[in-house]
Amino acid sequence: MAYESSVPYRAGTEGYTSFRIPAVVRARSGHLLAFAEGRVSSAADSGTIDLVLKRSADAGRTWGPLQVVARNGTGTAGNPAPVVLDSGRVLLLQVRNAADATEDRIRRGHVPPADGRRIWLQHSDDDGASWSPPREITGQAKLPHWRWYATGPGHALQLRHGPYAGRLLVPANHSTPPTDPQDSGAEPRYNGGHALLSDDDGATWRIGYTDSDSDTDTGRSVAPNETTAAELPDGSVYLNARNEAAAAWQRVDAVSTDGGEHLVRPFRPQAGLSGPAVQGSALHLGDRGALLFSGPAHPSARALMTLRTSRDGGLTWRTAHTVGGLPAAYSDLVRLDRDTVGLLYETGDFSAYSTITFRRIPVEEPT
Known part of the structure; x- marks a missing residue:
């Protein structure tokens, strides 16, 4: 099936070596x-990184011209949520760190808190044309012992x-230090979702x-990382996360019935969404009762961007649309109208990071 598509971001243009980590919302x-x-x-995850925006009417x-929403000097402003x-009003949560504060150094505890991952918030009251100065909320959003931290990435929710x-x-993730002080300089992979x-x-x-996954006594092979959320019609929240614990289970999911305060059960493997270790996006269509998930479907490579759908709140999944067989990585979904969803995703002919492309995808009638 052919889809209408456009390319809001292309690597090596508009003053940037690379564009990554898409997030999209529809303003009022x-x-x-x-x-x-x-x-x-460079295309690296740390360094001088700005949060940028393009708008479409x-x-x-x-798409209109590129806007720089947030800069952090020579450091990083990223993970748009x-x-x-x-x-x-449009809220934009984000995370900032110093240019030399790589994820590895932060996880190992080699970065002072002032230079590590800190959480900031901006807002717009004119559909993204202008933005407030950033306001830091780290003290409310991050526990003191957490090291790595990421909001989203991708759209957040206001429950309806x-x-x-x-x-x-706002789905987010964090890492914690090793429980054994003797391992303080090791590479801690204690990932958590929140x-x-x-x-x-x-x-x-x-x-x-x-x-x-910091409780090693449970024997769980689950370590939730980048997380996406969707509200179901009954008000419960479906959560789906990248899993960093075991290659056999690349995705895990959970449900909250009290507005995100607690989980009904801990995250557990979701074998119905096979694919590589990568971020994905969930969106519920509301009136049609379908839950959508976007992400690469190749079993080991970031490729084969696919839209999958669930009619039972995320228990089982089937393929709805294969968007393309090219390299592809991060993505975000947005509802455009009753008949169409939009997919903003990383893709390219030979690299998943050549462009951030937008595709309009028709919503199938229920079967």
Whole structure:
């Protein structure tokens, strides 16, 4: 099937060596806001990285000029996690660190807290045309012993249904030090997932559920990392995460029925979403009752971007659309209208990181 597509970001243009980490939301006006990391000097995950934005007034067919939403001097501003509030305000959560604070050094505890991963927030009241100065919320969002930290990446939620309607929920992840002090310089892979919650439209924040692999007594082969969330029609929240613990189970999922405060059960493997270790995106279509997931479907390589669907709240999955057989990596989903969803994803002919492409995908009728 052919899809309408456009390319808001192309590596090596507009002053950036690389663009990565897509996130997209639809503003109340209908404008699409496509966020990315603009990596200045290289494609590496650290260094001088800006948060950039392009807006579309025609549902992703064309895009306006590049806007720099956030800079962190010569350091990194990244992991965009936007959410559109009922009021129309757009919130953008992000994470910042010093240019030389690589993930490996942060995980090993070799970076002072001031230079490590810190959480910031901006907002726009004009559909992304202009943005507030950034405000730091690290003290509310991150426990003191956590080392690595990432918001999303990808769109966050404002809950619409049930007793927690109005709550903001931002999926996030973190790492913790080794439990054995003798291993303090080792490469700790103690990954954990958690949620950031706000009940006052982002004025204040707190940590909701946490789940990690640091309890080695359980025998779990689950270490949730980059996490995506979707609200189900009954108000519960479906959570799906990249798994860093075992190659046999690349994705894990969980459900919260109390607005992200706790999980019904810990994250567990989801074999219905086979693919490589990579970020993915979940979106519920609401009126049609389908839950969607986007991500590469090749068993070991970042390639074969595929849209999969579930009719039972994420218990089982089937392929809905194979977007293409090219290299592909991170992605984010957005509802455009009753008949169409948008997919913002990393792809290219020979590298998954050549472009960030936007595709309009028709929504199938229920079967």
